Amino acid sequence: MANHLLKVSDLNVFYGDAQALWDIGFNVEEGDVYSIIGSNGAGKSTILKTLSGVISASSGEVEFLGSRVERKGANVMVDRGIALVPEGRGLFSSLTVLENLELGAFTKRARPMMKESLEWIMGIFPIVKERKGQLAGKMSGGEQQMVAIGRALMSRPKLLMLDEPSLGLAPLIVKTIFETIKALNAQNVTILLVEQNIHQALKTANHAFVLKTGRITMMGSGDELLADPEIQKAYMGTLGQV
Numbered sequence: 001m002a003n004h005l006l007k008v009s010d011l012n013v014f015y016g017d018a019q020a021l022w023d024i025g026f027n028v029e030e031g032d033v034y035s036i037i038g039s040n041g042a043g044k045s046t047i048l049k050t051l052s053g054v055i056s057a058s059s060g061e062v063e064f065l066g067s068r069v070e071r072k073g074a075n076v077m078v079d080r081g082i083a084l085v086p087e088g089r090g091l092f093s094s095l096t097v098l099e100n101l102e103l104g105a106f107t108k109r110a111r112p113m114m115k116e117s118l119e120w121i122m123g124i125f126p127i128v129k130e131r132k133g134q135l136a137g138k139m140s141g142g143e144q145q146m147v148a149i150g151r152a153l154m155s156r157p158k159l160l161m162l163d164e165p166s167l168g169l170a171p172l173i174v175k176t177i178f179e180t181i182k183a184l185n186a187q188n189v190t191i192l193l194v195e196q197n198i199h200q201a202l203k204t205a206n207h208a209f210v211l212k213t214g215r216i217t218m219m220g221s222g223d224e225l226l227a228d229p230e231i232q233k234a235y236m237g238t239l240g241q242v
Contacts, residue, residue, distance in 0.1 A: 004063075005030045005159060005190055006051070011060035011070075013043075013050055020046045021214045024060070028159065028192060033185050035193045035205035035222065037235070043214040044194040045087060048161045051192075052084040053077035065158065079107040081158035087167060087194075089148040093137025097128060097147050100136050104154030113156060121150040124180065142173035149180065153189075160184065161192045166200065178204055198235045202226040 006028035013021040021043050028034055036044045049055045051062060053074035062070035064080060072080070083104075091100050101121065105114040122129035125146045131139060136147055145165055152160060162181070166174040178200050185191055195201035202208055205222035210231065218225065225231050 004028075005065065006192075007061075007063040008051070009061045009063075011047075011050065011062065012058050013046055013055065014058050019214065021050070021057075024214075024216060026209055026216065026219070028190065030158075030190055031185075031188055032206040033181065033191045033193065033204055033222075035195060035201040035208040036211055037195065037198050037201055037208060037225075038211035040196075041213075042211040044211055045163050046214075047211070048084055048163050048192070048194055051077075052082055052161060054084070075107075078155050078157075079109055081109075081156075082161065083152035083155045083157035083159070084161045085145075085148045085152045085163060085165065087163040089144050091136040091144055091148055091151070093135065095136060096133055097136055097139070098132040100147055100151050101128075101132075101154055104151035105156075107155055110155045114154070117154050117156065121153055124153075124183065125150055142169050142176070145169065145173075145177060146180075153184075157189070159190050159192060161194075163194045164196060165193070166195060166197050174200065198231070199226070202231075 004027055009025050011021055011024040024047060036047060038044050050057050053072050053076060057070050060070065061068060064082065069077065069080060101118060102114065105111055105117060127143055128146055128150055131143065136144060165177050174197065181191060181204055193201060193205065202222040202225050208220060208222050208225045209216050210218040
C-alpha cells in the first residue's frame with residue numbers, strides 16, 4: 001500500500017488582499033509523479049512556493065511525513081525533505097557549477113552524503129560533470145536547468161518539486177528534461193511537477209490536478225486527463241506540442 005508522503009487540506013493563500021488559492025486539497029503518495037496543470041496565473045507556482053515554505057498559507061493544513069509543516073520556513077522544509085527547483089532556475093551565476101551543487105547540500109542531513117550525492121548527480125547529468133568548473137551563468141538554458149535540478153537533488157529530497165522545468169528550452173532539451181524526470185522517478189524520487197507543456201506533463205504524470213483561478217477543478221490519472229474532452233478543448237494549442 002502506498003504511503004502518504006504529503007497531505008494538503010483546505011489551503012488558502014493571499015498576496016496582500018488578493019486571494020491566490022482557494023481550499024486547495026490533495027495527497028501525494030510516495031514514489032509517484034504528480035503534475036499540476038493550468039493556464040498562466042492560475043496559482044500553480046503559488047502552490048509550490050507555499051509547500052516549500054517560501055510563502056505562508058493564511059489557513060489550511062500541510063502534513064509531510066506525518067508532521068504538520070504549514071508554518072515552517074524554507075530552510076526547515078529543505079531539511080525535512082522538500083526541495084523546489086524554481087521557475088527561472090535561480091542559480092548563482094558567478095559561482096561554478098560545482099559550487100552551486102555543493103550549496104544544495106547545506107542541510108545537516110545532506111552534508112555527510114555530499115560526495116556520494118555529487119557522484120550520483122554527475123552520473124545522471126554527464127554534461128554537469130564535464131562543466132563542473134565552469135561558471136553557471138555561462139551555461140546554456142538547458143544545462144542550467146540540469147544544474148538546478150542537480151542542486152535540489154543534493155539535499156536528498158523525499159519530494160522534488162519542479163516549477164516549469166521546460167520553460168524557454170529547445171524541444172530536444174525539453175525531451176531530455178522529461179526523460180530525466182522519468183529516470184529520477186524510476187530511482188524512487190517522488191516528483192510534483194508544474195508545467196505548461198500539458199502534453200508532456202500528463203504523459204509523464206501518474207496523477208494530475210487541473211488548477212483554474214486558484215481552485216482545483218479536476219483530478220485524475222495523467223492518461224485520463226489527457227483523454228478528457230474538456231482538457232483537450234481548453235488546452236488544444238498546448239496539446240499539439242510534443
